[in-house]
Amino acid sequence: MEDWNELRLVLAIQRDGSLTAASETLGIDHSTAYRRLKALETQLGARLFERLPGGVYQPTEAGARIAAGAERMEDEFLALGRDVVGGDHRLSGRLRVTSSETLAYSQLTTHLAAFRRAHPGIVVELSIENRVLSLARREADIALRPVRPKEGELWGKKLAGVAWGWYAAPSYVAEKGALSRSQKLDGHALIGWDEAASGIRAAQWLALNAASASVVYRTNSLVNQLIAARAGVGLALLPCYLGDSDTGVARVAANPVAELEGELWIVTHADLRKTARVRAFFDVVGEGLARQRELFEGKRGISRKR
Structure with missing residues (x-):
């Protein structure tokens, strides 16, 4: 051979x-x-x-x-x-980043613009992937992930907790009302995931806590779930950083869903942590996202959304 x-x-x-x-x-x-x-x-x-x-x-x-x-x-x-x-100390060249659709849609791009202004010589290639790309195999240089990395060769830092809550259009809330303190879903039309999303923790929680007949619309895209909620289709279970930053929907329960509390991590391979491009991305984008901790953790007041 x-x-x-x-x-x-x-x-x-x-x-x-x-x-x-x-x-x-x-x-x-x-x-x-x-x-x-x-x-x-x-x-x-x-x-x-x-x-x-x-x-x-x-x-x-x-x-x-x-x-x-x-x-x-x-x-x-x-x-x-x-x-x-x-060992590359140049602030130029290509940097491959992977992120979920929701983070890229709602928050990440603003920080990428700031990174571009700070380091115009670096070309960012963003892969919108809900699957986990391999940093060891150089499928990406940096990953923004909703879970703590388990692989020993990876290095990263936690940027924030991630809270989830229920959201709907103001017109829907005016007609059906907000959720009670117990967050009972009885009588509400729900927006959920299709069968292909069975591995998503929020989809699993919804399947256990809501009657299948209550789900009137299904899609594998959280961004599309937000759009459907904005259109008045029903209640959508969304990350608070997605729902609270969108003026077309309101949070319909004061407290996030405790069982779905997660994390946001920025991760790279340990061999790349001293690369100038990677360090710069951690400093500008990572720290920028970390400054939005209250938004990610659902602590932004909901009174302004109603």
């Missing part, structure tokens, strides 16, 4: 579980990926994957060994890259 791309192909198929998904990951067409895999198997005289129904590719013992070796090589390659970038 003389070509690193052969190893990358085997690793991608093993990770993605199909040739189609692997070809998309590598940016090549399906027929090219198929020809390269067949040529590699012929060259080695060994079958690397079993083709199962539904297009699933399951690695054989030989395929698993090659994929494991490729992963070790990838780890070394990425570590070398992080080591080089980690």
Whole structure:
């Protein structure tokens, strides 16, 4: 095996579980990926994957060994890259950031504008992703995450707590009334998540605490839930930093939902923490978001919203 791309192909198929998904990951067409895999198997005289129904590719013992070796090589390659970038003292170049849709929509972009004014030589590439991108594999340099990082190689800081509350259009509140102190949802039309959002903690809480028949509108986008609430569709369960900053909706219960209290973290790989671009982003954007702690934690008064 003389070509690193052969190893990358085997690793991608093993990770993605199909040739189609692997070809998309590598940016090549399906027929090219198929020809390269067949040529590699012929060259080695060994079958690397079993083709199962539904297009699933399951690695054989030989395929698993090659994929494991490729992963070790990838780890070394990425570590070398992080080591080089980690010593970069230039306030110029590319900086890849990942954030959720809601944070980017409501708060982050203002701070990115401030960062641009402070450091015009740095080009920010923002990936709006609700899935967790790998900082070890350099899918992003910096992540803004709603959970404390668990991976030992990551480094970051907590910016604020994150509170969730119920929001609705003023016209809806005038017709149906606000929630009681007990926050009982009886008689209210609710905006919720679709089935694909079953892994979201707020979606799980809503499924346990509200009758399915009460949910009159479903979407996997929190931004769209906000827009639906603004249009008077019903009550939406939103992060307070999203709802309290939007003049088209009002909080309909004084206290946030205690069970949904979360956190906002800014995270990078430990190897990149001393990179000038990363430090600058932590200083400008991270500190800017941290100064909005009251908004994130739902402590901004709701009287001005009614």
